[in-house]
Every structure is written in C-alpha cells, then in structure tokens.
Amino acid sequence: MIKRNTIQRSLVLQAVQELKCHVTAEEVYAAIVTEHPNISRATVYRNLNQLAEMGEIHKLEVPGGADRFDHQCHGHYHARCLKCARVFDVDMAYIKDLDKAVRDSHGFEFSGHDIMFKGICPECRE
C-alpha cells in the first residue's frame, strides 16, 4: 500500500489548511468542487481519512454530528453548542498525563483521549 501523491489528495489537504477550523467533509467538498467540479464526495472522504491516518490532519469525531477535520495536530479540546451544533476550540492545556491516570486499570492499552464540553455558545444565548 504505497501512498501516491494525487492531485485530489493535495486539494483536500490544502482545503483543510485554508478553511482552518473544524471543517466537515461536506464543507471540504463544497470548497473544492467550485474549482474542480469532477471531484467525488467519496474521494474527499477517502482522502480526509487517509490524511488523518498519516497524521497530516486531525480527525475529530463529533457525537451526534458529522466528523470534523482540523489542520491543527497538537492536542486540544472542544466544546459543542447544544443549540447550533457548532464546535469550538477550548482554551485549555492538553492533559498529557490523563491516559496514565487510568492506564493500569483493566489491561486496556490507551492511545489518547478527547474531551468534549457541552453548553450554549455566546451567539445562541440571548
């Protein structure tokens, strides 16, 4: 399974980097399809997942919503608005040692964690 450098994959990577924040596959597709009308949704999904596996982008699986992709790869946490379902970055340091705090418990081999805060965003609250 040698990875090839296709035009489509670089378009997807570029779109995620330019759109900056927590884009969904659909948003990436929409951004690319204006310039390249022939690209397929399946290709966008495939490449987003491949790029995430390769570590070039970060995949954030959102409960109750579409997965989101992020050009930022260092660990950070998110907050989801219960009304508008948008996802925001949270200004809190990544807790590196959190995995270690439970590592021994059940023979489970931890490889990371996500924290998702829930609440109401400023715009939805008035």
Add this chain to the structure above:
Amino acid sequence: MIKRNTIQRSLVLQAVQELKCHVTAEEVYAAIVTEHPNISRATVYRNLNQLAEMGEIHKLEVPGGADRFDHQCHGHYHARCLKCARVFDVDMAYIKDLDKAVRDSHGFEFSGHDIMFKGICPECRE
C-alpha cells in the same frame, strides 16, 4: 406534553437496567422484541431519549458509533476500543471542576463534559 406511563416505556427502562452496561438502542430493541414482538424500533428510540431527558437513564453519545444508554447516572468516563468499538467504563474520578477551568474563556456557558479514551481493549490485543 404530560408524560404517560406506557407499557413500552417501562419495558425500555427495565431493559436498560437489566442489561446494565452501555447498551445501544439496537440491543435494547433486541432484548425486548423476543418477549414483545410487536414493539417498534421507533418506540425504543423515542423512549430511550425521553428517559434520558427525564434523567432516569444516561445517554452517552459515542463518536463514530451508535449512542449508548446507561442505567448509571452519576458522571463517569469511558474508553472505546478502536477495534471492536465496544465501550467500557473507566476507573477514574469525575473531575467536577473541569468545566470551571475554561468557563471564562469565550462567553460559552458550559453544562458538562465527556471524556472518551481511545485504545485497544484486552480482548482485542493478542
């Protein structure tokens, strides 16, 4: 919208309590349908969500998988096996003050959080 006590709702509640751990709607449906072949999936989904709203059970939205329901209502964290997709309880105290650690940042009004650890469970690792 006065809530009625229907047979179906009590069946759903009973099933969640008896099955104990992190059941999916499909598992609840399967458990009930053997005894009550006429129950509808829609009814199971409806009642699971209603019971969660009423605070009788806890709804756990799993990123990248079906929602799960839990008879346990006090806050606790979970780990998801990346291979078999099962969800386990994690032996770690609930961090009550975590919401406060980010409360001020953006005018976001926090009302809770979930932590989902990722890794490989003992059974999938050999």
Add this chain to the structure above:
DNA sequence: TCCTAATTGAGATTAATTATCGATAGGGGC
C-alpha cells in the same frame, strides 16, 4: 364510560459515511 391528546407501530426518510467496481493515472523500472 367518554374524550382527548400522548403515544404507538410500520414504514418512509434523512444524514453521514462506506463499499463496489470499472476506469484512470502515479511513479518505478527499463
């Protein structure tokens, strides 16, 4: 018992994503 609105069952629908498969094209070897 009667009324009324909450709830049900069956199936259609939606949303997000993945699978299928023949066609296309990247890139190593000559």
Add this chain to the structure above:
DNA sequence: GCCCCTATCGATAATTAATCTCAATTAGGA
C-alpha cells in the same frame, strides 16, 4: 519517454443510526 502495475478515482449503490409521518391505539382525567 514509454510500460506496467496497482493505488486511487468517480459514480452510484449500500449501509447505519436515527428521525419523521401519520393513521390507529390507549392512558388517564372528567
């Protein structure tokens, strides 16, 4: 540069989880 092999592509069908629709049913107060 040209071939070849196969990774990847595009188009579309299939899947999965969950919700919606709506006529029929039923809980529970009057």
